[in-house]
Amino acid sequence: MRPFTKTIPFADALAMVMRTAKPVARQERVPIAEAGGRVAAADVRAAADVPPFARAAMDGYAVIAADTTGASSDSPRTLVCVGRVFAGQNATGSIGPGCCIEIATGAPMPPGADAVLIVEETSRDGDTIVVRGAVAAGQNIGRQGTDIAAGATVVRRDDVLTPGRIGALAAAGLTHVDVFARPSVAVVSTGDELVAPGRPLAAGQIYEVNRYTIAAVVTRHGATARALASSADDLDRLGASLDAVLTDDVIVFSGGSSVGDRDLVRTLLDERGTMLFHGIAVRPGKPTAFATVNGTPVFGMPGNPTSCLSNAYMLLVPFVRALAHLPPWRPTQVTLPLARRIASVADRHQFYTVKIENGRAQPAFKGSGDITSMADADGYIEIPIGTDALEEGTSVVVTCFE
Amino acid sequence: MRPFTKTIPFADALAMVMRTAKPVARQERVPIAEAGGRVAAADVRAAADVPPFARAAMDGYAVIAADTTGASSDSPRTLVCVGRVFAGQNATGSIGPGCCIEIATGAPMPPGADAVLIVEETSRDGDTIVVRGAVAAGQNIGRQGTDIAAGATVVRRDDVLTPGRIGALAAAGLTHVDVFARPSVAVVSTGDELVAPGRPLAAGQIYEVNRYTIAAVVTRHGATARALASSADDLDRLGASLDAVLTDDVIVFSGGSSVGDRDLVRTLLDERGTMLFHGIAVRPGKPTAFATVNGTPVFGMPGNPTSCLSNAYMLLVPFVRALAHLPPWRPTQVTLPLARRIASVADRHQFYTVKIENGRAQPAFKGSGDITSMADADGYIEIPIGTDALEEGTSVVVTCFE
Numbered sequence: 001m002r003p004f005t006k007t008i009p010f011a012d013a014l015a016m017v018m019r020t021a022k023p024v025a026r027q028e029r030v031p032i033a034e035a036g037g038r039v040a041a042a043d044v045r046a047a048a049d050v051p052p053f054a055r056a057a058m059d060g061y062a063v064i065a066a067d068t069t070g071a072s073s074d075s076p077r078t079l080v081c082v083g084r085v086f087a088g089q090n091a092t093g094s095i096g097p098g099c100c101i102e103i104a105t106g107a108p109m110p111p112g113a114d115a116v117l118i119v120e121e122t123s124r125d126g127d128t129i130v131v132r133g134a135v136a137a138g139q140n141i142g143r144q145g146t147d148i149a150a151g152a153t154v155v156r157r158d159d160v161l162t163p164g165r166i167g168a169l170a171a172a173g174l175t176h177v178d179v180f181a182r183p184s185v186a187v188v189s190t191g192d193e194l195v196a197p198g199r200p201l202a203a204g205q206i207y208e209v210n211r212y213t214i215a216a217v218v219t220r221h222g223a224t225a226r227a228l229a230s231s232a233d234d235l236d237r238l239g240a241s242l243d244a245v246l247t248d249d250v251i252v253f254s255g256g257s258s259v260g261d262r263d264l265v266r267t268l269l270d271e272r273g274t275m276l277f278h279g280i281a282v283r284p285g286k287p288t289a290f291a292t293v294n295g296t297p298v299f300g301m302p303g304n305p306t307s308c309l310s311n312a313y314m315l316l317v318p319f320v321r322a323l324a325h326l327p328p329w330r331p332t333q334v335t336l337p338l339a340r341r342i343a344s345v346a347d348r349h350q351f352y353t354v355k356i357e358n359g360r361a362q363p364a365f366k367g368s369g370d371i372t373s374m375a376d377a378d379g380y381i382e383i384p385i386g387t388d389a390l391e392e393g394t395s396v397v398v399t400c401f402e
Numbered sequence: 403m404r405p406f407t408k409t410i411p412f413a414d415a416l417a418m419v420m421r422t423a424k425p426v427a428r429q430e431r432v433p434i435a436e437a438g439g440r441v442a443a444a445d446v447r448a449a450a451d452v453p454p455f456a457r458a459a460m461d462g463y464a465v466i467a468a469d470t471t472g473a474s475s476d477s478p479r480t481l482v483c484v485g486r487v488f489a490g491q492n493a494t495g496s497i498g499p500g501c502c503i504e505i506a507t508g509a510p511m512p513p514g515a516d517a518v519l520i521v522e523e524t525s526r527d528g529d530t531i532v533v534r535g536a537v538a539a540g541q542n543i544g545r546q547g548t549d550i551a552a553g554a555t556v557v558r559r560d561d562v563l564t565p566g567r568i569g570a571l572a573a574a575g576l577t578h579v580d581v582f583a584r585p586s587v588a589v590v591s592t593g594d595e596l597v598a599p600g601r602p603l604a605a606g607q608i609y610e611v612n613r614y615t616i617a618a619v620v621t622r623h624g625a626t627a628r629a630l631a632s633s634a635d636d637l638d639r640l641g642a643s644l645d646a647v648l649t650d651d652v653i654v655f656s657g658g659s660s661v662g663d664r665d666l667v668r669t670l671l672d673e674r675g676t677m678l679f680h681g682i683a684v685r686p687g688k689p690t691a692f693a694t695v696n697g698t699p700v701f702g703m704p705g706n707p708t709s710c711l712s713n714a715y716m717l718l719v720p721f722v723r724a725l726a727h728l729p730p731w732r733p734t735q736v737t738l739p740l741a742r743r744i745a746s747v748a749d750r751h752q753f754y755t756v757k758i759e760n761g762r763a764q765p766a767f768k769g770s771g772d773i774t775s776m777a778d779a780d781g782y783i784e785i786p787i788g789t790d791a792l793e794e795g796t797s798v799v800v801t802c803f804e
Contacts, residue, residue, distance in 0.1 A: 036618040104664055107595075161618075162776075163622070163776070193509075204490055206453055303489075309566060370544070371566065372550060
């Protein structure tokens with residue numbers, strides 16, 4: 001065995017991981033209906049004005065504003081209605097002084113009119129419109145190009161395509177948009193003891209967990225996961241697994257990253273790549289390695305499912321979001337009193353899982369090997385190095401899982 | 403035209419919408435690898451203990467704890483190593499007093515051993531293990547069933563399937579999980595002026611926006627969107643569109659919900675359904691209708707794209723999340739000073755969009771008809787009824803879009 005001789009602080013590990021993150025350059029063109037949450041790969045400009053014509057912004061009457069000056073409930077004026085125009089129609093007629101045209105929101109402004117008087121300020125008797133309010137020139141009109149002027153930038157490179165931005169692309173008449181490709185994450189679980197769920201277990205065997213948790217995490221944060229069948233604790237076969245995934249944007253091994261003689265992922269990364277760190281002063285997740293092999297970043301996550309998933313949240317999520325051109329994750333945080341005392345390991349930064357119960361943070365961490373430490377938790381609190389214990393009632397910040 | 407005679411407060415509108423929300427009962431069985439973010443439709447129990455055997459929780463030596471009592475760096479003890487066991491192997495040998503077996507994390511505990519001494523507290527010379535620390539019985543062992551006991555509940559009905567819960571399902575050997583079906587949202591944009599993006603515009607025409615924004619919003623919140631081709635401003639054709647979507651869980655019309663003669667969605671809902679409200683004291687989004695038709699909830703959203711999208715965030719998101727069995731949305735909120743004064747309409751609750759620039763909330767709202775009011779914003783602030791203006795520098799809470 002090869003015990004850890006030193007570990008690095010978590011913040012240093014995260015900084016080294018982030019320095020290695022190269023946002024993907026590959027692009028793909030997708031229909032705007034499928035572009036929600038994707039990231040624009042280039043600035044998009046409008047080819048024409050939106051709207052392409054001046055239009056009514058309210059339901060009412062297209063008028064010459066000067067005809068309404070001084071009108072009020074006490075001192076109404078009258079206009080003659082000479083026609084009507086609905087949205088989707090062309091404005092054919094024009095109006096002169098003393099006249100108006102009934103107009104619907106979105107309909108093109110008739111020539112001659114310079115304002116829309118809202119219907120709520122009028123009453124009608126045949127073609128006679130009683131005007132009970134005044135409008136100023138330009139009022140209640142959407143001028144041509146006010147939403148988006150021809151040539152204006154509709155979305156910018158690196159903009160996340162929110163529903164509003166997808167709407168702006170549609171308004172500009174675009175059917176497709178160029179987005180950055182999702183980073184591809186290869187997931188390789190290692191361990192002779194691992195069996196795929198659904199198959200029978202022999203003595204000493206357990207079901208594979210990490211390929212599912214890692215895939216679920218990275219998929220949630222803009223990446224695609226490619227999970228390979230679990231790889232045995234054999235250096236040649238591990239090397240073949242590595243060769244098969246070197247074209248992915250990032251490789252995540254789980255298991256084999258610790259200090260035992262069969263912790264061969266560590267051996268493989270030592271032999272084939274440049275080890276950037278091995279061992280983090282964090283709990284759970286200490287036996288974590290990070291290396292590059294032919295320029296491809298490779299995480300060697302612990303095999304313990306809670307250690308693996310915790311480090312996936314803390315290190316892999318920021319990393320894949322950077323690759324995906326996504327802004328840093330802003331998880332929900334709530335401040336609550338701690339439901340009972342937690343004795344801590346003072347030499348490691350802890351990500352300690354908790355469940356929110358009755359407005360308090362109830363400790364939920366069982367062990368690094370117990371996936372229920374994560375599954376039965378609503379989030380985690382951080383306990384810095386040097387803290388022996390957190391007392392019951394201490395105010396803690398819970399970062400919620402999603 | 404039929405002017406609004408009254409509007410209801412936004413909070414009342416939201417409450418009426420939520421009272422109508424019936425969580426979907428339909429279920430479907432999905433592979434656990436595709437279940438991230440879905441909602442469990444039933445409690446799931448473990449068929450067997452996880453782990454199915456007692457195993458080492460650390461790398462080191464399986465020992466009889468009593469053999470290590472009093473051992474320290476100053477007063478080491480020695481044990482004889484009689485074998486080794488790796489993860490995935492069956493524990494064949496057993497140990498007696500004075501003996502130990504080298505053991506890897508995850509390997510089954512050999513008979514006779516009752517603790518694992520971590521490798522960091524030992525040194526080795528051939529088969530002689532120098533013990534520099536003591537362990538207690540049970541230490542560094544994962545007992546059979548400690549993660550999940552046979553018969554225990556792995557996930558509960560209505561649990562959102564986080565990565566941790568998917569991991570727990572995998573640990574229990576499950577390949578599939580029963581989840582609630584996603585609610586189906588039918589989206590029907592109405593208006594003679596609307597043209598699908600990519601096609602040429604004739605005079606008076608504009609591109610359709612709302613079907614894309616509504617679909618993007620509801621997809622982000624656990625629903626599926628089924629967007630129909632836009633429907634003309636013709637009562638018979640609108641009625642046919644309605645008939646075609648009455649089997650969906652919710653129907654969203656956009657356009658035709660205001661006070662004009664061609665606002666036929668309002669007419670359709672009056673004729674065919676039970677109108678629950680029409681007109682909300684909110685800006686943007688006042689001309690919004692909500693009805694049920696044969697028990698199916700129907701939103702009549704404004705045609706103005708910012709009004710429509712704003713109400714989709716404020717009313718439709720909570721509604722579809724309830725249908726999808728998802729917990730209320732907890733968007734990111736930040737408190738910032740307002741970059742410049744906003745004059746408000748005091749008679750309506752406002753959702754006023756802002757952009758975050760240089761640590762300040764910069765007003766971004768242009769007009770209800772301008773989708774850039776949303777596209778160029780990072781979020782919104784709320785301005786309650788009765789507020790004439792917010793002064794520059796006022797501290798405001800920005801709710802961020804995603």
